Amino acid sequence: MPEIAVYPGTFDPITNGHIDIIRRASGLFEKVIVLVIENREKSPLFSMDERVKFASFATKKFKGVVVDSYKGLLVEYAKIKEIKTIIRGLRAVSDFDYEFQLTQLNRKLYPAVETIFIMPGEEYFFLSSSSVKEIAAYGGNVSGFVPEIVAKGLSGIRTTKRGKGL
Numbered sequence: 001m002p003e004i005a006v007y008p009g010t011f012d013p014i015t016n017g018h019i020d021i022i023r024r025a026s027g028l029f030e031k032v033i034v035l036v037i038e039n040r041e042k043s044p045l046f047s048m049d050e051r052v053k054f055a056s057f058a059t060k061k062f063k064g065v066v067v068d069s070y071k072g073l074l075v076e077y078a079k080i081k082e083i084k085t086i087i088r089g090l091r092a093v094s095d096f097d098y099e100f101q102l103t104q105l106n107r108k109l110y111p112a113v114e115t116i117f118i119m120p121g122e123e124y125f126f127l128s129s130s131s132v133k134e135i136a137a138y139g140g141n142v143s144g145f146v147p148e149i150v151a152k153g154l155s156g157i158r159t160t161k162r163g164k165g166l
């Protein structure tokens with residue numbers, strides 16, 4: 001059985017839903033790498049450094065969990081590190097189509113890799129980074145949805161130009 005798995009994502013920003021997946025994964029694997037990916041399509045609100053900082057702070061309590069970042073294809077990272085297990089979170093039905101395509105593509109690019117899906121606790125089924133950013137942009141309270149360090153980071157963006165146009 002593989003002892004190491006990678007949990008990739010944009011994590012813009014990391015939410016309590018992501019953390020629930022990380023907690024569950026850390027109970028299954030000796031080492032879990034939370035991999036912050038650049039994501040050219042989503043033009044993230046937070047920089048790579050900020051996203052890594054938030055993820056590192058929010059996951060430091062979990063044994064065997066480390067945070068890394070990569071500006072390239074996930075499968076390239078996995079090949080270089082010889083990782084054969086990818087973890088993804090699965091929420092409501094809407095995630096399925098995208099995750100299904102991604103899994104097939106990754107399998108084509110790296111046949112040895114397997115994707116494992118973990119469902120979060122039901123309180124996280126409808127939680128997403130984009131909804132959290134939307135709430136924060138309108139001055140709503142996000143403290144129940146994200147770690148404290150992220151809530152602070154989001155309150156900062158409302159007062160800067162980055163808070164506009166979300």
Ligand code: ADP
Pocket residue numbers: 008009010011012015016017018021039042087088089090091095119120124125126127128129
């Ligand atoms: P990506 O751009 O790669 O989808 P995200 O940061 O949006 O990056 O998500 C990373 C992974 O975490 C995805 O598999 C996504 O479905 C999952 N995820 C996001 N939010 C939640 C949540 N609230 N509960 C469980 N899984 C989630």
